[in-house]
Amino acid sequence: MGQSAGIPLTDCYAAVDIGASSGRVVVGYLEDGLIRLEEVHRFDNRQVRLNGHDCWDLDLLGTELLRGLARCREAGFAPKTVGIDTWGVDFVLLDADDNLVGDAVAYRDARTNGMYEVADAIMAPEELYRHCGLQRQPFNTIYQLLALQREHPEQLEAAATFLMIPDYLNFLLTGQKAVEYTNASTTGLLNAETGAWDETVMAAFAIPRRLFPNVTHAGASLGPVLPEVAEAIGYEPRVVLPATHDTGSAYLAVPACELPAVFLSSGTWSLLGVENRSPICAEPAYRANFTNEGGYHFRYRFLKNIMGLWMIQSIRRELNGIAYVVDEKAIRKGRLHQYMRVEGLGHEVDFPDLIKAADEAEAAGVTASIVNVNDDRFLAPDSMIEEICAACDESGQSVPQTLGELMLCVYESLVSCYRDAVDELASLAGHDYASINIVGGGCRDGHLNRRTAEACGIPVYAGPVEGTALGNLAVQMLADGVFPHLKAVRAAIAESFEVTKVEP
């Protein structure tokens, strides 16, 4: 739609939305009061094995970022502003000359094994939670930094600046170094109440405060892209900070039908929770292991990170013999899983094939075994299929023998975790919830939507699919004065996109 007599549409915005498995560039604009989206670029993200660790491929990310922004122009758009969001917790270090120090180690890498013990000897986890309000997960930035202190203290010595992944991509575009608040809140180093770096925590863990630029907020402009970037992409947008943590962007796009609503951002992770106006760092929230991630304009996402579609994505990759980490010599190398080979498909196993297998097993009356999807054993197993089967075996349940039984086990395990999390939310809040609002790619999974509604006993509202990119665009539009406040953007999102109701 962007082109009109060869003149690009400039009243538009570009969201660069990069997840652990794929990235996309989506242009958004307003037409007759409705928000329109056009995806102009998509690429597969990947990890590479470097210096003994699973790392993000920063060259790939930088190349695809520029390629995606150039594609906007080719599609007839010259966005006014660009915003980047990615997954949380991961970071890079730059030296005094702004060169990278070390690699961008990815959060599923095993380097944080044993770091709970190291951290707990310094500060009790409940005390850390009182400061930062973050769900305890092995990959939280604080544990990654402790691992780095032990393995490569010289890198911390040599470093001058800590930037998270979207901050680093913003730096490549503009030369500006800023750490954005929503993603910074996934580090375990930010004080949940004040929203500033927690110097008590940093001092206790000997993490040098000097590395951390002061926190900048969503909506701020980092200025125009560098001249060489403008030349490469064919226009000169400004870079505006969205909620750079993808979950922060996704929650902004939730239309919140039937209040009080539970939000679920469904992708590689299932991020299930509610939006609050203040953090909850008290004992019951700590015990239930809920997180208080920082949101747009001092909102807090009180949520639980649930293993999510990662398990299904891993099964699919494994069945197709696709490596997750790119390195011929890596131990964790994808292979065609003979045991559950899907015969006669004539194409690679795709998500609809997996959903169909689950549907058929359900129709055949299979009783699903249930595993704890949040067990760390499922974070980065050599074989997801074997790990699930082993967990069933160890807990004395029947071990899945067919793909259908395996898929039914994953679905049943996921939705029982959703149900527990919704129950915990209700008991912490002292009231029930009326609906679950699912955004993100996972809301296309009809099997999961139906089982979620059944397990939780409340309606599911599924959509919009492009939650994260939409939330990213929402902040850019707010920053440009297209909408007066978040409530107005959410109303426009509800008007513009299809949301499907699934009754329990």
Ligand SMILES: C[C@H](O)[C@H](O)[C@@H](O)C(=O)CO
């Ligand atoms: C590490 C996870 O990716 C992070 O906690 C999660 O919130 C996310 O970013 C999902 O994409």
